[in-house]
Amino acid sequence: MEDKRDQSDHSTNEDTVQSNVDSMATSSSQILSRLKRFNPPVWAQGLKNIPRFIIPLSLKNNQIKPWNLPDIPESFNVFMRREDTDGAVISGNKIRKLEFLLADAVSRKCKHVITCGGIQSNHCRITALAARELGMTPHLILRGDFKNVEEVGCEGNLLLDRLCGAQMYMVPKQSPYLTELKPRMEKLADALREKTGEDSYLIPLGGSNVVGVFGFLTVFDEIQSSVLDSGITDIVVTCGSGGTVAGLCIANHLTGSKVKVHAVTICDDAKYFHNHVNETMQDVGLTGIRSEEILDIIDGYKGRGYGLSTEDELEFIMNVGATTGVILDPTYTGKAVRGMVLELQVNPDRFQGNQILFIHTGGTYGIFDGRINELLKHRKTANSSVVRLWNDKEIV
Numbered sequence: 096m097e098d099k100r101d102q103s104d105h106s107t108n109e110d111t112v113q114s115n116v117d118s119m120a121t122s123s124s125q126i127l128s129r130l131k132r133f134n135p136p137v138w139a140q141g142l143k144n145i146p147r148f149i150i151p152l153s154l155k156n157n158q159i160k161p162w163n164l165p166d167i168p169e170s171f172n173v174f175m176r177r178e179d180t181d182g183a184v185i186s187g188n189k190i191r192k193l194e195f196l197l198a199d200a201v202s203r204k205c206k207h208v209i210t211c212g213g214i215q216s217n218h219c220r221i222t223a224l225a226a227r228e229l230g231m232t233p234h235l236i237l238r239g240d241f242k243n244v245e246e247v248g249c250e251g252n253l254l255l256d257r258l259c260g261a262q263m264y265m266v267p268k269q270s271p272y273l274t275e276l277k278p279r280m281e282k283l284a285d286a287l288r289e290k291t292g293e294d295s296y297l298i299p300l301g302g303s304n305v306v307g308v309f310g311f312l313t314v315f316d317e318i319q320s321s322v323l324d325s326g327i328t329d330i331v332v333t334c335g336s337g338g339t340v341a342g343l344c345i346a347n348h349l350t351g352s353k354v355k356v357h358a359v360t361i362c363d364d365a366k367y368f369h370n371h372v373n374e375t376m377q378d379v380g381l382t383g384i385r386s387e388e389i390l391d392i393i394d395g396y397k398g399r400g401y402g403l404s405t406e407d408e409l410e411f412i413m414n415v416g417a418t419t420g421v422i423l424d425p426t427y428t429g430k431a432v433r434g435m436v437l438e439l440q441v442n443p444d445r446f447q448g449n450q451i452l453f454i455h456t457g458g459t460y461g462i463f464d465g466r467i468n469e470l471l472k473h474r475k476t477a478n479s480s481v482v483r484l485w486n487d488k489e490i491v
């Protein structure tokens with residue numbers, strides 16, 4: 096009896112192994128079938144290094160909506176394009192770059208995706224989730240000062256990184272990209288190849304390279320007609336690693352659109368980002384024009400530095416949430432929108448006209464990292480949330 100059961104278990108196992116192999120083959124061919132040939136818009140067809148494939152991962156939301164942002168000078172109208180609602184956990188500007196980057200990874204049959212960023216990186220979170228969706232293992236090299244792994248929490252983006260089983264490697268917070276993070280990504284890829292025989296796809300900080308830049312070239316193509324219809328004069332976006340604004344200003348230039356593109360920095364400075372955009376323009380073969388001529392970089396609103404908040408910045412985020420129902424994050428969009436509002440107040444001539452489009456680049460999960468909790472609980476302004484114990488006699 097026992098023998099028989101052993102035998103039948105054995106044959107069931109073999110069947111299961113075979114069906115796993117079959118389903119792996121099917122699932123990898125299903126993933127390959129998601130690759131689409133990328134046809135660039137006519138105005139981008141002369142560029143170099145055009146990606147061959149795109150893999151659609153986001154919901155496209157082309158609406159440009161008026162935004163009743165508080166404290167805007169009367170002569171201006173502000174609109175918003177919501178890249179923060181292009182998915183749930185897989186959302187934000189980085190997904191538009193990843194549609195090209197991960198298509199490249201899939202077409203090269205890579206089994207691992209390696210990238211890097213801050214401990215609460217939106218880019219790392221989206222990359223990890225999207226890599227899993229496409230059957231690859233995500234590896235994240237994260238900057239944060241920890242003495243041991245027990246100190247690494249589960250807040251905000253980290254919760255989602257953990258939920259999708261991302262492999263995480265903590266490195267010191269101040270690690271520079273070129274001399275520390277990039278060599279570690281390469282070392283990890285070598286180690287994975289040695290151990291598993293499998294290839295890895297490496298994605299730079301923020302997905303900002305010549306492949307990723309096509310993400311926001313494509314977004315510009317999608318919004319171009321609504322920008323024209325709404326009479327938009329200026330586009331404002333957050334700048335963290337530079338790829339989003341590089342795509343926008345290159346597209347704006349190539350289409351001959353008369354909009355002025357502004358980027359509010361949340362780290363580094365204008366010189367650094369102009370260099371980045373100039374290098375990207377070289378990579379796509381765009382000569383005879385400099386970033387300085389097609390892009391206004393707004394410095395001065397990074398506050399205490401990357402990933403750090405002041406009480407004023409957090410108060411600004413709470414006020415925007417309570418007056419407009421739009422959630423900004425403390426690291427990126429909160430600082431950028433605050434910078435935009437202050438510039439509209441003190442430096443209105445910097446803008447080409449008075450119809451301003453802010454592109455919301457996401458980052459929503461950053462608000463769950465705990466830093467705003469106590470302030471929110473104790474906030475006492477006219478539009479603060481109020482928590483009551485129900486009392487029939489005195490309900491309001």
Ligand SMILES: Cc1ncc(COP(=O)(O)O)c(C=O)c1O
Nearest residue numbers: 217335336337338339456457458
């Ligand atoms: C929410 C959010 N907005 C804006 C940015 C900046 O985009 P980029 O890195 O392309 O400059 C990032 C990432 O850096 C981000 O996570």
